[in-house]
Amino acid sequence: MSRKQNWGEDRVMYYDAHKRLCSVLASWTDVPEPDLFAQASAGHSWFRTDDLLRLRALVDDLLGVRDVK
16 A cells, blocks of 8 residues: 555555555545655654754743743
8 A cells, every 4th residue: 555646636556356556535544644744854854843842942941941032
């Protein structure tokens, strides 16, 4: 099974019981959305920017640091 764009549609490809390649719209399945961050970073980044900013805010909260801009 794989998920890909086919003729402009987001589709899930699979082989049926007769070994024929078939596809259905991805929205008709429970296949998860692809992780765009993982695709874009291609494994070069361990952390997402949003997650790092959220972690920084939590640490600042714990240390009592005020948000100064």
